[in-house]
Amino acid sequence: MTYDFDTIIPREGTQAVKLEMLGTYFGDKDLLPLWVADMDFATPDFVLEAIRARAEHPILGYTLRSEGFHQAFLGWLEQRHQWRAEREWIRFSPGVVPGLALAVQAFTQPGDKVLVQPPVYPPFFGVVENQGRQLLENPLREEGGRYHMDFDDLERKAAQGAKMLLLCSPQNPGGNVWRPDELERLAQVCQRHGLLVVADEVHADLVFPGFRHTPYPSLGEAAAQHSITFMAPSKTFNCAGLGTSLAIIPNPEIRAAYDKHLHNAHLHFGNIFGSVGTQAAYEQGGPWLDQLMDYLLGNLDFAEAFLAEHAPQVKLWRPEGTYLAWLDFRQVEPDGKRLKELLVGRAKVALNDGRSFRGTGEGFARLNLAHPRAILAEGLRRIAEAVANHPLENRPSPTQT
Ligand SMILES: Cc1ncc(COP(=O)(O)O)c(C=O)c1O
Missing domain, CATH: 3.40.640.10 (Type I PLP-dependent aspartate aminotransferase-like (Major domain))
Incomplete structure (x- = not known):
């Protein structure tokens, strides 16, 4: 069986944390949610079937x-x-x-x-x-x-x-x-x-x-x-x-x-x-997981190539595992507060703030790759556009001064 990871499944009305908590965390509900670590893909059919089968019993x-x-x-x-x-x-x-x-x-x-x-x-x-x-x-x-x-x-x-x-x-x-x-x-x-x-x-x-x-x-x-x-x-x-x-x-x-x-x-x-x-x-999950990992690898390659072409100052740390990508924005905006303003205020995307991970997380943001590719592409497009228009970007580089 071939599984579908491309269909966009609306989560409105399901009390999804990644939607419901936007206002609380980012002060803006109108953001593309690429943060909380769950996936915007359907939970596999065999898991849902098992739950439905159990729900057939009335107690x-x-x-x-x-x-x-x-x-x-x-x-x-x-x-x-x-x-x-x-x-x-x-x-x-x-x-x-x-x-x-x-x-x-x-x-x-x-x-x-x-x-x-x-x-x-x-x-x-x-x-x-x-x-x-x-x-x-x-x-x-x-x-x-x-x-x-x-x-x-x-x-x-x-x-x-x-x-x-x-x-x-x-x-x-x-x-x-x-x-x-x-x-x-x-x-x-x-x-x-x-x-x-x-x-x-x-x-x-x-x-x-x-x-x-x-x-x-x-x-x-x-x-x-x-x-x-x-x-x-x-x-x-x-x-x-x-x-x-x-x-x-x-x-x-x-x-x-x-x-x-x-x-x-x-x-x-x-x-x-x-x-x-x-x-x-x-x-039953082996074949589904293999296909999921193929799709996630495709998303990872896509994100890496997109950023290299359209926002090369943003460095994507290629993960060895997880569906999370750690984006290094330090060449764009090393200040965590201003980076948040850039991503939320300008790009209108919700990524996890690198500062919340402490250590050397300032200047980073965590991108969730587990979305239909069209959603990921839209998020990356927004990020690239905001980065291109960011004042720091327009400052002359040291070699030009
Ligand atoms: C490293 C790590 N541990 C735990 C969790 C959450 O686990 P649970 O929902 O089972 O508490 C996450 C979710 O993002 C995670 O990334």
């Missing part, structure tokens, strides 16, 4: 996840990530961010230090700071349009008594699919200092040709024993609204503590539609 009471749900996920890990996890390691989370928050609660105390690697997905900061833990930053270093981990800095910060590291793998917003050698070095530092690694692998399935995702616990026994890894069908199959994610916890003591917190908050039931939708996604 939607408390319900457990089936053995088929768990086996589907284990099968997916084996097929797509060539890794065999064990059934008893798998736990539920109502979302990846709720899972991160729960892990911070369960395994650190107020005042404890938690490491993050900015620029990174903004809720990483919130789950630490809003729960009274202390954020320790191990900033990523920029080199040749790619982020790199700074292991010397990590070693120093870990030695300051940090308890936990929140790892974003693949990386949002930089699009890194971390290589095994990078993850192994990270694991060695964390093991040396007794840190628990909480790996957010929500983008694990969205990897471009030539790259391969390495699940953190697949690095080896030592890494597996000091980690909690979160994965989900939400990004891969565009079903974030189902609120269904999975935790992989090989260490029995860590698992028991996680269970206690999940159960105390009564979050373990999840929801019926998330359970059946996830099972269908992992059982």
Whole structure:
């Protein structure tokens, strides 16, 4: 079956966050929404079918996840990530961010230090700071349009008594699919200092040709024993609204503590539609995902070529995975506030503000590539036009003065 990613599907009237929150975040509701990380493609038919089939039964009471749900996920890990996890390691989370928050609660105390690697997905900061833990930053270093981990800095910060590291793998917003050698070095530092690694692998399935995702616990026994890894069908199959994610916890003591917190908050039931939708996604989703990645690669190539031709001062960092592109506007407008004015006020597009990712994010904006190509083209056209008319652009370059 050939799937259609070109049709523009209006989301008005569905309370979609990327539309409803425009006014709140950007002060303007009339923007092309290229921000929040969900896709403007239809959730695959086999996921919708499974949900419809369940809705045929007239009782939607408390319900457990089936053995088929768990086996589907284990099968997916084996097929797509060539890794065999064990059934008893798998736990539920109502979302990846709720899972991160729960892990911070369960395994650190107020005042404890938690490491993050900015620029990174903004809720990483919130789950630490809003729960009274202390954020320790191990900033990523920029080199040749790619982020790199700074292991010397990590070693120093870990030695300051940090308890936990929140790892974003693949990386949002930089699009890194971390290589095994990078993850192994990270694991060695964390093991040396007794840190628990909480790996957010929500983008694990969205990897471009030539790259391969390495699940953190697949690095080896030592890494597996000091980690909690979160994965989900939400990004891969565009079903974030189902609120269904999975935790992989090989260490029995860590698992028991996680269970206690999940159960105390009564979050373990999840929801019926998330359970059946996830099972269908992992059982049937391979061919759909292959076609999605082809389309996303086409969008990425298109965006890169368009910007190179029409706005060469804007540098697109080619992601190795995720459907997010990190756009470097620093040659156009290095000031984050003025860049926002340019993108919102002039271009009339909503992109995620680079400053919200902290670290060296100022002067960047995050573009969501997961749109029908015609929408992406319109967004890029608006950006190129605004950039061409931006006063900084019309300033003489140093060589001309
Ligand atoms: C790195 C990362 N983690 C987590 C999430 C959200 O996960 P959830 O909706 O399951 O909390 C996102 C969404 O953009 C993300 O990019």
